[in-house]
Amino acid sequence: MSISRTIVAITWDGKSSPMDHIHFDVEPTFDWLLYDYSGRISESPTTVAHYMSIKSECKGDIMGNIYETIKLNTFQFIGFLDDDLVISVSDLNKLIFIAKIENLDVFQPSLNHDSYYSFRQFIHKPGFLIQETDWVEIMTPFYCKEIFLGIGPYFKHSISGQGIDVYLVPTLQRVLGKMKTAVVHAVQLKHARPLRTDNRIFSSGKTNLDEIRIIHEICIKIVAENSKLTSDKQLTKILERRYVYGIPLSLKIQRIPRMIRNLYKLIVDASYR
16 A cells, blocks of 8 residues: 555444445545444445454544554554544545645544534634644544554553543654644534433443543653653643543633634624625
8 A cells, every 4th residue: 555545444333324424426545444343244345445343332442443453554644434424535535635735643624513513623614724723533533644553552541532632642742743733624524413422331331531531641641751741831731621521611711812803803804795
């Protein structure tokens, strides 16, 4: 496989029509990996470059299994799509093209305004090609190979995958020197199904909130063992945010000046119409 290729992994329940939320409007510039998380279907029902069938609980479990299977493969990026994300192949091609042009290490497409979502910062913002951010969500992340190989051994600590996105990836990005992270607003997708991870108890006996706390503790340990990270103010700010308990009021108050600036911009833009 050429180093210019990207792998896009998409999940399948082993029952419905696979990849039925994808609009196949053009040929992909990447390789598909179809993942049957029911573990029941031994052969792929459609033509793809890679196929896996392993009974799995949730996103972190799936990503960990994929890591173990493809970690020796050659690829530039790997992305992960759930089976309830509506997007076209041409948009995925465009997403990967922009990531290469912008030299991104970690990225995701933006979310349509009618999507089910947890974090408003990932909702589509008109007028932006990309917008740099501290982290991207586990729902639909794309990683360069170096980042994916770095986080791979830690999926065993988070069946949900939560905590990997907000804490571990930004921490290891600094260790690896691969720090350019962005939401690509030039590409949108829709999350078509309500969130199902919250309050689940996994086979480990832990909830997603427990897993977030565990990953957070691992990151604190990584920082303590790496002297160059202890002085990284932005990483300190990231690790101080406790998403387990929601976004603190103090951080919401900090948004007020930006809200006023954005309102002013909207008024000025409207005056030119």
